[in-house]
Amino acid sequence: MSWIVLIASGILEAVWATALGKSDGLTKLWPSVVFFGGLTLSMFGLAYAMRDISTGTAYAVWVGIGATLTVVWAMVTGDSDISWLRILLLTGLVGCIVGLKLIDPGHE
Incomplete structure (x- = not known):
């Protein structure tokens, strides 16, 4: 259950980061x-x-999910350019996130 909540929280990080950018300095x-x-x-x-x-x-998974989705959303909406290099780097980031999940021992 904790992993599901963490993934949802990472998605919400992308939501709030995007909203912060659209808020024009919270105005x-x-x-x-x-x-x-x-x-x-x-x-x-x-x-x-x-x-x-x-x-x-x-923390790394939460930030990684949020950062990846924020960049993907910016590319989809046209706020950021789409490039093969950007896609390659995001793919590497996602691979690292999955790797951290696979090796996490939890609390010992």
Whole structure:
């Protein structure tokens, strides 16, 4: 269950990071509301997941999911250019995230 919550929290990290960018320095209401809501839920999910997943692994996976999805969303919406190099680097990041999940011993 902790891994599912961690993945959902990583997705929410991408949501709040994107909303923060759209909030124009927290001056636009709805992007700011989405930012604070996503941030809160994402942090609570990360904290929950860290009860069973080691801190280093949980944090790296959470950040990696959030960063990857934020960049992918920016490419899909046209806010960022799509390039083979960018796709290759994101693929490497995802591979590292999966690798961390596979070798995580949890709390000992």
